[in-house]
Amino acid sequence: MSDTELQEKPDLQIDQDQGNFSYPEDYAFDAGTGLTDKTIDYICDAKEDPDWVREFRKKALKVFNEKPLPTHWASKDLENIHFNDFRYYLSKGAKPKRSWDEVPDDVKRTFERLGIPEKERAFLAGVEAQFDSEAAYSNIKKAVAEQGVIFVGSREGLKDHPEIFKKWFGKVIPTADNKFSALNSAVFSGGSFIYVPKGVKVKHPLQAYFRINAENFGQFERTLIIVDEGAEVTYMEGCTAPKFDSVTLHSAVVELVAMKGAKIQYITVQNWSPNVFNLVTKRGLAHEESEIKWIDCNIGSRLTMKYPGVILKGRKARGEVLSIALANNGQHQDTGAKMIHAADETTSNIISKSISIGSGRATYRGLVHIPRHLKGCKNNTECDALLINTESRTDTYPAIVTRGEGNSVQHEASVSKVSAEQIFYMQQRGLSEGQAMSLSVNGFVNDLVRQFPMEYSVELKRLIDLEMEGSVG
Amino acid sequence: MKCALEIKGLKAGIGGTEILHGLNLTIPKGEVHAIMGKNGSGKSTLAKVMAGHPDYEVTGGDVLLDGKTILGLEPDVRAREGLFLAFQYPSEIPGVTIANFMRAALNARRPEGQEIDAVEYYNELYKKMDLLKIDRAFTSRAVNDGFSGGEKKKNEILQMAMLEPKYAVLDETDSGLDIDALKIVAHGVNSLRGPKLGILVITHYQRLLDYIVPDVVHVMVDGRIVKSGPKELALEMEKKGYDWVENLVAA
Ligand SMILES: Nc1ncnc2c1ncn2[C@@H]1O[C@H](COP(=O)(O)OP(=O)(O)OP(=O)(O)O)[C@@H](O)[C@H]1O
Numbered sequence: 014m015s016d017t018e019l020q021e022k023p024d025l026q027i028d029q030d031q032g033n034f035s036y037p038e039d040y041a042f043d044a045g046t047g048l049t050d051k052t053i054d055y056i057c058d059a060k061e062d063p064d065w066v067r068e069f070r071k072k073a074l075k076v077f078n079e080k081p082l083p084t085h086w087a088s089k090d091l092e093n094i095h096f097n098d099f100r101y102y103l104s105k106g107a108k109p110k111r112s113w114d115e116v117p118d119d120v121k122r123t124f125e126r127l128g129i130p131e132k133e134r135a136f137l138a139g140v141e142a143q144f145d146s147e148a149a150y151s152n153i154k155k156a157v158a159e160q161g162v163i164f165v166g167s168r169e170g171l172k173d174h175p176e177i178f179k180k181w182f183g184k185v186i187p188t189a190d191n192k193f194s195a196l197n198s199a200v201f202s203g204g205s206f207i208y209v210p211k212g213v214k215v216k217h218p219l220q221a222y223f224r225i226n227a228e229n230f231g232q233f234e235r236t237l238i239i240v241d242e243g244a245e246v247t248y249m250e251g252c253t254a255p256k257f258d259s260v261t262l263h264s265a266v267v268e269l270v271a272m273k274g275a276k277i278q279y280i281t282v283q284n285w286s287p288n289v290f291n292l293v294t295k296r297g298l299a300h301e302e303s304e305i306k307w308i309d310c311n312i313g314s315r316l317t318m319k320y321p322g323v324i325l326k327g328r329k330a331r332g333e334v335l336s337i338a339l340a341n342n343g344q345h346q347d348t349g350a351k352m353i354h355a356a357d358e359t360t361s362n363i364i365s366k367s368i369s370i371g372s373g374r375a376t377y378r379g380l381v382h383i384p385r386h387l388k389g390c391k392n393n394t395e396c397d398a399l400l401i402n403t404e405s406r407t408d409t410y411p412a413i414v415t416r417g418e419g420n421s422v423q424h425e426a427s428v429s430k431v432s433a434e435q436i437f438y439m440q441q442r443g444l445s446e447g448q449a450m451s452l453s454v455n456g457f458v459n460d461l462v463r464q465f466p467m468e469y470s471v472e473l474k475r476l477i478d479l480e481m482e483g484s485v486g
Numbered sequence: 487m488k489c490a491l492e493i494k495g496l497k498a499g500i501g502g503t504e505i506l507h508g509l510n511l512t513i514p515k516g517e518v519h520a521i522m523g524k525n526g527s528g529k530s531t532l533a534k535v536m537a538g539h540p541d542y543e544v545t546g547g548d549v550l551l552d553g554k555t556i557l558g559l560e561p562d563v564r565a566r567e568g569l570f571l572a573f574q575y576p577s578e579i580p581g582v583t584i585a586n587f588m589r590a591a592l593n594a595r596r597p598e599g600q601e602i603d604a605v606e607y608y609n610e611l612y613k614k615m616d617l618l619k620i621d622r623a624f625t626s627r628a629v630n631d632g633f634s635g636g637e638k639k640k641n642e643i644l645q646m647a648m649l650e651p652k653y654a655v656l657d658e659t660d661s662g663l664d665i666d667a668l669k670i671v672a673h674g675v676n677s678l679r680g681p682k683l684g685i686l687v688i689t690h691y692q693r694l695l696d697y698i699v700p701d702v703v704h705v706m707v708d709g710r711i712v713k714s715g716p717k718e719l720a721l722e723m724e725k726k727g728y729d730w731v732e733n734l735v736a737a
């Protein structure tokens with residue numbers, strides 16, 4: 014199957030080995046390849062999971078095995094994932110092995126251009142499994158702990174704070190939501206657990222970057238954030254440096270809970286190496302008068318499928334998804350947003366910008382659901398696509414389901430192209446082809462990026478520059 | 487080394503059709519030359535071929551900038567070597583502000599890590615905008631996006647002023663300008679005139695040449711320069727019409 018698939022996609026000129034690592038043959042905490050009940054037991058033992066988690070995982074494994082691939086709503090490329098070839102758990106001590114000399118030159122150059130500090134480079138390139146971010150993390154942790162904020166890994170969360178953790182874990186995204194949420198539920202490790210008590214407004218954004226580095230990057234991260242009444246937090250996921258990862262399948266689950274009047278802003282800027290399948294389920298539950306905002310930027314990967322959503326459960330709740338997806342040669346970004354209105358006077362806003370380059374493909378897939386009995390609900394959806402050169406393709410599937418009067422839905426979509434004339438014009442002013450493309454792309458995303466926190470917009474701009482430079486022959 | 491923009495026996499075309507049939511023209515640094523010619527005679531083609539537009543093929547001859555050939559160089563390299571083209575039909579670049587665009591273009595001329603200082607840059611930009619009587623609000627507008635015809639042309643000259651080229655080709659910069667704008671643009675161009683700059687002005691009308699007085703006027707017919715002379719040639723052209731030169735060629 015996979016071979017014919019690949020042959021049918023001659024444009025998929027990705028070196029599937031790029032970014033792969035070699036592992037030492039035997040070490041203490043390797044669950045081996047494949048996924049069975051035994052693998053689950055192995056993970057539970059290694060992590061010293063409580064019984065309820067073991068049970069939860071095993072149930073999830075069953076669901077995972079029973080569920081078909083969601084091929085009806087995305088790429089056939091999913092069929093190229095050989096689930097039995099992956100390692101589902103590597104614990105401490107199981108460090109991928111690769112020397113700095115083996116790190117490809119373009120990767121090293123990327124680090125340099127991004128201004129990544131020397132000591133972090135080796136870590137990001139996968140040469141070292143850890144770098145010393147403990148200090149930065151413990152400072153943040155200490156600062157917020159004074160306000161009663163819990164900011165820990167998911168493992169500590171479920172062990173040390175079961176009363177809060179258990180109440181919400183798997184409630185926003187049930188195991189059976191889709192095949193990949195089931196997979197994550199079976200084998201999750203890593204990710205963050207955050208609880209912000211009533212009325213506490215966390216001043217500085219909490220950054221997973223520091224926390225995750227202090228542990229290990231998870232292949233199956235599981236994040237749960239609960240923000241209590243009237244509290245506020247901004248969370249930044251990952252780092253904008255490309256992760257040159259040892260594994261090619263990533264499947265995270267992120268659940269957010271905003272209690273009455275709470276505000277959560279969740280920011281992701283991801284830059285994956287081109288061999289990665291990135292299949293993520295992200296959803297927030299917004300209670301009365303609360304606000305959940307996803308800012309999601311996806312660059313790189315072989316296939317990304319990600320549709321952050323908000324369930325607007327309480328009156329006057331507000332949900333927002335601002336997303337940018339960049340699909341370069343051979344890549345497919347299948348992204349979008351889901352807004353489930355479940356109370357009166359709820360509002361949602363979706364702004365999606367996608368860029369397709371060369372044989373890259375960007376798909377917007379949205380769902381806005383407003384049932385008949387609700388009143389005073391509003392949705393605004395804007396999807397803009399930018400195509401660079403003629404091979405690129407883009408698809409928009411807005412799927413807006415509104416029933417009932419007294420609700421308003423607004424939808425706008427646009428497709429524009431960077432023409433050869435525009436590139437020539439900019440080149441005539443002295444900009445290289447790559448710089449010209451990069452400027453056009455930045456111009457295209459500019460009005461959206463302006464709403465991002467400063468440091469993220471700067472990083473994003475640099476990433477786009479690099480990506481565009483790399484895309485000219 | 488000869489300080490000039492030299493076009494020698496240039497043959498070029500598009501889609502297999504030759505448009506320039508062995509064109510010769512030399513613009514010494516410090517001089518202003520004008521080209522007049524009928525619609526479709528190949529003036530814009532000449533401008534774009536010099537700038538390196540990828541759609542055109544060069545089949546013969548050479549273009550030299552201060553003695554060095556520029557054919558075969560990427561358009562941006564030619565630009566950084568000092569060639570500027572004010573487009574007859576400037577492109578619109580949505581989302582990219584004039585301020586950012588010009589800054590990127592200036593930084594592209596500097597070594598990496600030595601970007602232009604923001605204060606210095608804005609001082610320079612405002613000075614040039616004042617010279618061309620362009621409202622400062624334009625800095626935050628996207629390049630040519632929704633600009634009127636005249637505003638686009640002024641913006642071309644603003645860019646020329648900012649980038650300080652060695653040679654500038656102005657392709658019908660006068661078209662679409664009202665008389666006040668024409669005077670302002672001419673004043674802007676004249677203030678850039680000097681020993682360090684060679685200018686080639688492409689126009690249909692004597693009117694522009696009243697304000698930007700050329701050292702030499704060339705007449706182009708069917709992809710060739712057929713007559714060159716002092717500034718009075720433009721007046722004669724206007725009086726006698728293109729038929730006159732075409733008859734000269736035929737004779
Ligand atoms: N892309 C193209 N495909 C085919 N023919 C072209 C193309 N571009 C230009 N031409 C032809 O080349 C000839 C010269 O065009 P050019 O634009 O250089 O004329 P011009 O002298 O600048 O005219 P004008 O005064 O109207 O601006 C014209 O006959 C034109 O139709």
Ligand SMILES: [Mg+2]
Binds near residue numbers: 574
């Ligand atoms: Mg023309």
